[in-house]
Amino acid sequence: MHLHARSRGRVLAAASAACALSVTLAACGGTTKDSAKSDSAAAASTAKANPDAALKKGLKLAFLPKQINNPYEKIVDNAGIAAAQETGGTGKEVGPSDASASSQVSYINTLIQQRQDAILIAANDPNAVCTPLKNAMKQNIKVVAYDSDTAKDCRQLFINQASTEEIGRSEVQHIAKQLGYKGEIAILSATQNATNQNAWIGYMKDELKKPAYKNMKLVKVAYGDDDDQKSFQETQGLLKAYPNLKGIISPTTVGIAAAARYISSSSYKGKVVINGLGTPNQMRKYVKDGTVEQFSLWDPKKLGYLGAYAAAALASGQITGAQGEKFKAGKLGEYTIGKDGEVILGPPTVFDKNNIDDYDF
Structure with a gap:
């Protein structure tokens, strides 16, 4: 295409x-x-x-x-x-x-x-x-x-x-700009052993060590196992466990769509930023209804x-x-x-x- x-x-x-x-x-x-x-x-x-x-x-x-x-x-x-x-x-x-x-x-x-x-x-x-x-x-x-x-x-x-490094670092860079470089964030990943997810997360953590992110904190890496329902439930769990959570990075197309679906019909809409990797057809409605401002993919x-x-x-x-x-x-x-x-x-x-x-x- x-x-x-x-x-x-x-x-x-x-x-x-x-x-x-x-x-x-x-x-x-x-x-x-x-x-x-x-x-x-x-x-x-x-x-x-x-x-x-x-x-x-x-x-x-x-x-x-x-x-x-x-x-x-x-x-x-x-x-x-x-x-x-x-x-x-x-x-x-x-x-x-x-x-x-x-x-x-x-x-x-x-x-x-x-x-x-x-x-x-x-x-x-x-x-x-x-x-x-x-x-x-x-x-x-x-x-x-x-x-x-x-x-x-x-x-x-x-x-x-x-580039693995560019994907990982850019995910943090994007959400940091949306949050004004402050607040608690979480990552909603796929499986714990997924090679690409772990490589990206490694660069995310390294990016967060830079002085520009001193007012941001990664509180949790959750795993939805690339399963829609589990990713949905993990999103719900993150928001309940961390009431001050300001953003979620989900570098998986299944995870970001599930997280957006949960937030779109909750009181967190407009309050918690969702970013990550998704397909346009999955994410179009969440971009248009204001749940998600932006996301990335190839x-x-x-x-x-x-x-x-x-x-x-x-x-x-x-x-x-x-x-x-x-x-x-x-x-x-x-x-x-x-x-x-x-x-x-x-x-x-x-x-x-x-x-x-x-x-x-």
């Missing part, structure tokens, strides 16, 4: 700088078809990329989201499946109905048995999925993490939505699209996952692999009443 031209102009300039800086450091490798299969890490060091290789036709790409019924992940995966078809291959989505740490393991094992060419995974836990993913790589099945990373030696690439369709092209490039031998390698991602253009096999989609967009109707996802 293409963003409207006038909306692209509103992306965060700081995020662009962060993204540019994020692709300048060390390397991580992958395997080729003829690499030794006993040790994926050793194979990575000897793999050779052929940037002139054509994309193979008939590649089978499998998307394994955190949970199969997550609306955000459905958008990502459907776009990835469409991109797989665009490259001349096929794509599918499989996954658990819950976001527990080990719920993805059996699906990985099945995908290995099916001899998929690539597994694309949004990890619920960075380590719980490692053993089966390493088994996949030993059998020359390429592994691409997207949205939420695995441990670095358990995949060849990580397709990151935006285009999830582009995330899935980029993931599919990266997996196809890996499976075709165009890239191995080493720093500095480049590949073309269809209509998105050329991307460069950065530190530890990370590929950054681009800067997030801030949505508010002035631009939210420019987007439909």
Whole structure:
């Protein structure tokens, strides 16, 4: 999906700088078809990329989201499946109905048995999925993490939505401006082990150490497990436990929508600021009714699209996952692999009443 031209102009300039800086450091490798299969890490060091290789036709790409019924992940995966078809291959989505740490393991094992060419995974836990993913790589099945990373030696690439540091720090920066840099805040996260959530929260906490935030206090990190009802109840619990709470950051699309729904019909509307990461279609009514002033996100369709092209490039031998390698991602253009096999989609967009109707996802 293409963003409207006038909306692209509103992306965060700081995020662009962060993204540019994020692709300048060390390397991580992958395997080729003829690499030794006993040790994926050793194979990575000897793999050779052929940037002139054509994309193979008939590649089978499998998307394994955190949970199969997550609306955000459905958008990502459907776009990835469409991109797989665009490259001349096929794509599918499989996954658990819950976001527990080990719920993805059996699906990985099945995908290995099916001899998929690539597994694309949004990890619920960075380590719980490692053993089966390493088994996949030993059998020359390429592994691409997207949205939420695995441990670095358990995949060849990580397709990151935006600079991890920029996302985390900007969440604090945005809510601080709304609160006049004072008051108690809480974070409503997804699962306790979610790699992306914890990385963002780490930068949020670090940002809050700066002198500018001396009159702000993080009182609680709550976990809604990317479940709508639990996130709703956690919001209610936060507001009861901390009567002086002034703001909630929810860096999860499920969490921010649930928090906004609770506050929109409560006495806290207009008194407690909600910010975080959400989709325009989920959040539109809360922006228009004044519950939420602003929130951020990247285009999830582009995330899935980029993931599919990266997996196809890996499976075709165009890239191995080493720093500095480049590949073309269809209509998105050329991307460069950065530190530890990370590929950054681009800067997030801030949505508010002035631009939210420019987007439909």
